[in-house]
Amino acid sequence: MLKPASLEWRETPWESALSAASPSVADALEKALAGTDLGLEEGLTLANVEGDDLLALVKVAGEIRRRVVGDRITYVVNRNLNFTNVCIVGCAFCGFSRGPDSPDAYFHSTDTLVAKSEEAVKLGATEVCIQGGLPKDLDGYYYVQLLRAIRARLPELHLHAYSPMEITYGVEKTRLPLREYLLMLKEAGLNSIPGTAAEILDDQVRRSLSPNKLKVRQWIEVVKTAHSVGIPSTSTMMYGHTEAPEHWVKHLLLLREIQKETRGFTEFVPLGFIHSQTKLFQSGAARAGRSVHEDLIVHALSRILLNGYIPNIQVSWVKLGFEESLACLEAGANDFGGTLMEESISKAAGANFGEYVSPGEFRALIRTIGRIPAERATSYAIRKVFEHPDAEERLPPGRIPIFAPAGSHEPMPASLGY
Ligand code: SF4
Numbered sequence: 001m002l003k004p005a006s007l008e009w010r011e012t013p014w015e016s017a018l019s020a021a022s023p024s025v026a027d028a029l030e031k032a033l034a035g036t037d038l039g040l041e042e043g044l045t046l047a048n049v050e051g052d053d054l055l056a057l058v059k060v061a062g063e064i065r066r067r068v069v070g071d072r073i074t075y076v077v078n079r080n081l082n083f084t085n086v087c088i089v090g091c092a093f094c095g096f097s098r099g100p101d102s103p104d105a106y107f108h109s110t111d112t113l114v115a116k117s118e119e120a121v122k123l124g125a126t127e128v129c130i131q132g133g134l135p136k137d138l139d140g141y142y143y144v145q146l147l148r149a150i151r152a153r154l155p156e157l158h159l160h161a162y163s164p165m166e167i168t169y170g171v172e173k174t175r176l177p178l179r180e181y182l183l184m185l186k187e188a189g190l191n192s193i194p195g196t197a198a199e200i201l202d203d204q205v206r207r208s209l210s211p212n213k214l215k216v217r218q219w220i221e222v223v224k225t226a227h228s229v230g231i232p233s234t235s236t237m238m239y240g241h242t243e244a245p246e247h248w249v250k251h252l253l254l255l256r257e258i259q260k261e262t263r264g265f266t267e268f269v270p271l272g273f274i275h276s277q278t279k280l281f282q283s284g285a286a287r288a289g290r291s292v293h294e295d296l297i298v299h300a301l302s303r304i305l306l307n308g309y310i311p312n313i314q315v316s317w318v319k320l321g322f323e324e325s326l327a328c329l330e331a332g333a334n335d336f337g338g339t340l341m342e343e344s345i346s347k348a349a350g351a352n353f354g355e356y357v358s359p360g361e362f363r364a365l366i367r368t369i370g371r372i373p374a375e376r377a378t379s380y381a382i383r384k385v386f387e388h389p390d391a392e393e394r395l396p397p398g399r400i401p402i403f404a405p406a407g408s409h410e411p412m413p414a415s416l417g418y
Helices: 007-011 014-019 023-033 040-047 051-069 110-122 142-153 164-174 178-187 203-209 216-228 245-262 292-305 322-329 344-348 359-367
Strands: 072-076 078-082 127-131 158-161 233-239 265-272 335-338 372-376 382-385
Touching (some): 007 051, 014 023, 014 051, 023 040, 023 051, 040 245, 051 292, 078 110, 110 127, 110 142, 142 164, 142 178, 164 178, 164 216, 216 233, 216 245, 233 292, 245 265, 292 322, 359 372
Parallel strands (some): 072 372, 078 127, 127 158
Antiparallel strands (some): 372 382
């Protein structure tokens, strides 16, 4: 098994890893290196690799990443605004939502959210990411009004807001046509939407996770309509729960088809399931979250199946933690996501990460694997490349340095939990 902290697999050249792979895996990877779109069968072959084949997959994904986007690892300085945790949807995988009478239910006021946005900008943020639960009595125009309030005070801030589930809820509440509703959000200041609520784009799996959630057809309709009116989105997939590798492959191929048509996805973000505080896990219906093995396969497979269509593969450090995030950045990913400043959703589901990592800490983490940090905008336009370390760079307090610093071969601490 490949361990994140092991230097051995990181230093293996991709060519020698490929030459040790089994014929079917080597064949698929050679096609991928040649820029050929891989199909379902090849995707399934790669999704089920082990041992030398896993090493070949990871190394070739890293090589394709290098050819497509180079050695920079980007990040965005942003803040998450989870405006309420009150929600009626009842997703079994969610540890975040609360009933309206729960003692820890909250609904931040618009003034508070504007103040948090202003504070974020003062700390260097270029984006706020706004998502929340779906309270029963929410006004369908709330989403519009919140955007307007923030936009009035912060004309330059990128507003990345509302999942396809929230947009569907707003449409239901207002009874406006989807396109009109999206145009109203855009006019109010919306710049892009998170492609969350995708989970696994398979209605059977979705029924087991959340029967009340929007269907695959609805998710696709929201995303395609958003793209068609000039609102780009991210794309995501939640893995490590009840799904099988074939669902990853089908999900990625579906995203690839949408992207061929719209070109509206800015990135793909695999989201490992955080299990401990969820009904899904506690009822015995799901496995105990993703494994390191799955993390590496999913990130590498994403790079390979989406190659030529979605150039940016983002790690979710709040789900993976730093060590595994860095391992996945060695396995095809190229983006560290956002500094977040606060992140309630993963934390509520039992994640150990999800508060605030400063930009300097991000850069120090990135340098541990010998790559070059760069701050980006939400659009992936580069704001600043940090070719050399600066005084603000230090590893996050209390964390074990992940990999030995670039160029060093010091042994790594053994007690990392693997
Ligand atoms: S995942 Fe979102 S929609 Fe589902 S219960 Fe949690 S907050 Fe509600």
